[in-house]
Amino acid sequence: MSRPDLAKLGAVYAPYLNAIVLHGLATAQAVGLGPTDLYAVGTLAFNGRMTSGELAAKTGLTTGATTRLIDRLEEHGLVRRVTDPADRRRVLVEAVEDNDIELDAALAPAREQLGAVFADCSPAEIAVLTEHFERATPAFHEAIETIRDTR
Amino acid sequence: MSRPDLAKLGAVYAPYLNAIVLHGLATAQAVGLGPTDLYAVGTLAFNGRMTSGELAAKTGLTTGATTRLIDRLEEHGLVRRVTDPADRRRVLVEAVEDNDIELDAALAPAREQLGAVFADCSPAEIAVLTEHFERATPAFHEAIETIRDTR
DNA sequence: TTCATTATCTGCGTTGATGCAGATATCAGC
DNA sequence: GCTGATATCTGCATCAACGCAGATAATGAA
DSSP states (O other), X not given: OOOHHHHHHHHXXXXXXXXXXXXXXXXXXXXXXXXXXXXXXXXXHHHOOEEHHHHHHHHTOOHHHXXXXXXXXXXXXXXXXXXXXXXXXXXXXXXXXXXXSTHHHHHHHHHHHHHHHHHTSOHHHHHHHHHHHHHHHXXXXXXXXHHHHHO | OOOHHHHHHHHHHHHHHHHXXXXXXXXXXXXXXXXXXXXXXXXXXXXXXXXXXXXXXXXXXXXXXXXXXXXXXXXXXSEXXXXXXXXXXXXXXXXXXXXXXXXXXXXXXXXXXXXXXXHTSOHHHHHHHHHHHHHHHHHHHHHHHHHHHHO
């Protein structure tokens, strides 16, 4: 923490994270979803199908609240319920690929703006950034778990 | 968009953003605030004092809702109201430095986890990351404005 | 079959965030 | 000192998200 190159990083990082979170909130609102709902859609898209219970764990909600969450997402056509043939108590939830929702449209501005930022990078820089993102993602998930457990 | 080095970046980036947003949500909940409230605290901390109206614009809330937002933050001891001596209609809102709230504690896990990620980086890599964060932050804010205007 | 366990859903109530419209205080120009 | 504009606040109503506890359905083992 005492390295001089980390000092500026520290100053820049918090506003950066803040902007990303705010962007998430604005995106959710634009699509007519709550922040948690939007997160859930993303999680399902990245991790593939998942049971209701697993989704509850990921989001930190109760199973009851998760049922309602899935209801909302289903109404929006973002998600589909599939009963697990192996264990019919379970409900598998999977992201709908071709959702005609404006989610894609809502993300377009960010794609464009960030695309411009990345376009100016050399391949070597892109490599550095990519590796960082790869490593930071599980770090955040670790932190999330710690936060929840600490309460 | 067709550069080969950008392909992997694209796959890694969305889950990365997702994790950051979720971390923001979890942090807010741990502190007993709503996501918007937490964002507002950050904005005030980074940008310094700000009028109620400016904060309304930043958050995308109505002025009425912003008044309540400031009320909540004040109750949590995170923020202070100061009437503008130059224009006494205005209320300047400023972040309280030594808030005894658990906000710092809630951010600790992330600091630790991310600190480890950054610690493994060379100064050159840190420089690349720092510059990226610096450029990405306004890019997100641009995207946010576009999203809001498009609705 | 019967019982305990597990996964999800439902009914009910609560809480909190927000919008809207009108109230209040202040400012700026005449 | 008026008058219109501006900044914030307040009252009221609404709506959505959530927790909790009990209901339902399916599984697995005795």
